Amino acid sequence: MSVLVVVECDGGEVKKSSLEVASYGSQVAQMLGTTATAVAVGEATEANLAQLGEQGITKVLHDAEPRLKDFVNGAYTKLIAAAAQKEDAKIIVLANSNIGASVGSRLSIRLQASIATNVVELPKIDGGSFTVKRGAFSGKAFADVKLDGDRKIIAVKKNSIEALHEAGKTAQVEAFSAQLSDADFADAPKQVVMQDQAGGILLPEADLVVSGGRGMKGPENWNLIEELAKALGAATACSKPVSDVDWRPHHEHVGQTGITVSPNLYIACGISGAIQHLAGVNSSKVIVVINKDPEAPFFKAADYGIVGDVFDVLPKLTQAVKELN
């Protein structure tokens, strides 16, 4: 009996959200008096996988099949299920990412497991009862969910768990083959297209986000957002009306029907704060709102605010960041 952690890798590196997932899994293992094993998906290097020891992982299973570099739902599901069987894993922990949630839901049927996604805290384990806290109602509420049965799958929301860093500890990396066949790759992508990201920072993984709304008045003014984001090392984002009129691409749209983010810092520039936008950002640790309308509803959800013109304020903020750096 063990805890199995699914670690997503990209370009050889373990994703930040997977360091959090590994930390979550190893703490659950400790609560249950067992160990946590990871199974790696994506392109991974042995050295980076061994470093998962810092997050409390004792062993990493790695299938070096090259077609696993890109996400393939069928193959990933089979691989993780095989790893879960091998380790007799009763708890499987994944990231609440597009990969984690897609695979997790299929796995829950294949392994006859209960599942909770969007989980924000370590579980409460009391005798036979196993309860996790998850976000609900688009971030406007939380639900304590009891997971039934022998096997449980938990998808952890990004930035909800602090990643552990026990320097010097390493995990043993073990070659693993799930005996994948061509049929398992029936839904393999024909093409993978990566988007241009400001400063190379992926919005769903970002710790810091600078976001613009209609108050930016046009795409030609986005350099002000990008300059502040670059100075901070932040990702850029936008509100729905902005992506609807094609000022910015869809993959930057944050909100109820866009991407949900939970960074440490969300800076909203010229965004009034419609309830649908708030639903996508209200689990951010700190929210800053810059808007010339003092009545903008976003100020009610903000920790810090500046009532002022974004065209005056943003250059001052960029300058202040540069001075601080």
Added chain:
Amino acid sequence: MKFLVCISNVPDTTTKIAFTPDNKEFNKAGVQFVINPWDEYALTRAIELKEAQGGGTVTVLNVGEADTEPNIRKALAIGADDAIRVNAHPKDAFFVAQQIASIAKDGGYDVILMGKESIDYNGFQVHGMVGELLGIPTVAPAMKLDLSGNTATLEREIEGGKEIVEVNTPFVASCQQPMCEPRIPNMRGIMTARTKPLKVVEATADAARTEVAAFALPPQKQGVKLIPAESAGDLIRLLRNEAKVI
């Protein structure tokens, strides 16, 4: 081609969230319910594809009690041909997925579409469960869907990009922006929706695997700290020294 579109009945996006006194259920009192916004993408795209092919059917499926019928009728008014309501409280994602799979098994549907998640439970689970229960591929979340014969080409969002995936029917896809511009019903649609078939079936006896012990609202914010615009740079120092986020 036969399309099955699964829709949820959810509180309107602007609803103030409140719970029953025991915190076990969402308090529906005075709340307007709508078709889950993500599901509207699935519904509209299915209708567009059917129209483009000049034939086929779009069936709407909802797992819910009788109070969901106004939104099922709305889906019919938007352009679906017929509807099925599984008469049950949707206990959890597993329960709902079993109902959908049970209907789909008998219906011979080529394409099963739904939204990527519902805006109330935010599970992002049902499509994968349905695909696995039926033993067919799932593409989630899909931003684009085209059909050519029995082959579908989809754009699937991944962190930082997209995958272009080809699958053969039957398959399940969960939908999100920018798949299409969701339609609203017109007067003719509203009139014809009244006469379109809506079949009510009882749920299979399958159980749920999860149970909500309690809902809770997030803690109230402490209130905004305002910084004068003329000394905007002070904000950056506060973010470093006070909030410790940069």
